[in-house]
Amino acid sequence: MNKAQISIALGAALAFAGLAGAAETTKPATAAPTYTKDIAPIFQEKCETCHRAGTNAPMALTTWQEARPWAKAIKARVVARNMPPWHIDKSVGIQEFQNDRSLNDAQVALIAKWVDGGALQGDPKDMPVAKVWPSEEGWMLAKQFGEPDLIIKSDDYTMPAHGQDVWWKPMNVIPLTEPRWVRAVEIRPTKDGRLITHHSVAALHQEDPAAKNDGDAADDPNAGPGGLLMEWAIGKNYDTYRPDGGKLLLPGAEIRWDIHYHAVGKQITDHSEIGIYLYPKGEVPKHRTVLTNFGAVNRTNGGSLDIAPNSVKMNQNFHVLKAPARIENFQPHMHLRGKAMSMEAILPDGTRQMLSHVDKFNFNWMNNYIYTDESAPVLPKGTTIVITSWHDNTVANPNNPDPDQWVGQGDRTVDEMSHAWVNVTYISEQEYQDWAKTHKKPSPMTSRRTTADNNQ
């Protein structure tokens, strides 16, 4: 057999095995994209960061031999925009993100075509040079900033194989003798610990009233008198502040951990570590960034989540900005029934803008959507931030453990939450005016989606 015949035979064999999308659409080898030439470069860029030997992803995707058995699943996940995990609605709101890991339309089409064409290997000579990855144990921010200036480790906790959820709340001192500004933070649970860690929140315990967030958790003792430093959840590993922003650490400050463990059938001992990157001594960034909890339920007024069995529930709440501010990111937080969340802005002049809408929320992925320097919205004092959340407590939600349960607000994984973690950088009135002079006003757009759309 010549090469073309081999490829055709292979394509037919894969189609027969049910790996190709549809046998009748199998194209001659010359027309079909190949792994080595077309697909490997995409997988190297967009998948290998998670799908390689030694990571928690279910399989490696670094060679054709590894990828081929998954061809059908790859097409399904990629076309549904479920993989890579990036669940934002691409048809509305801001689309430029610092950490965008999604595929573009052409890449999705090419992967689908490759699978439909028989998931062919192609000429091994076309294979790009293998990517070299750092070991899993390193800090992700090391590439950008080197090793952290401070590493604070929580005390160990041993989670039994079975049992109720646990919230582990040790306190650890940050060894500082003078005030210092933070420019980036990263949290890592241990490798095994990732299996049981639902979230790991590091609140700052220090008297610093200016850092208090004015969102829903303002009265939440978990937020700590010094505000929140960082929240880790699957899919969110670090925060970096813009060159003019940061958080202040005072001498004597402590980290108050809130690490939520969920038993997984085997005993695991874990701790979290937080790596803190400081501005050089004496350097004070112009602005303070406040990690804010914008809720979809008005809990300060006694409201609570209340989700009836077999229903889709919408909640909405409003937060007025006390000063002009730049909104740095959008990170929806819900649990198993979470379906969608949006963040809109109603400006004092009445115009309404959709900032971001996550329409395919998936509990397994607490993605943090970080705007770029240019795309981060700058809003005037008095702007209302509108958070809308949707929970799907029906059988249509594959993550739903039991649609016949009534679900309320609570910390356990089987309870619900509905807030967004948002870094808010407050600026002065003058800075806002200067910014407005050089930036044309974003066109007022209303949400294309309505409640009814998401309720379907």
Ligand code: HEC
């Ligand atoms: C940020 C990490 C990450 C990235 C990037 C990523 N994946 Fe995944 N992938 C995972 C994890 C973890 C799982 C298992 C949990 C889940 O299904 O969400 C998974 C599951 C999958 C599955 C389902 C496997 C099964 O058990 O059926 C497929 C297929 C897949 N990924 C393909 C891809 C492809 C193709 C890309 C790149 C275009 C990609 N993934 C990018 C982490 C990632």
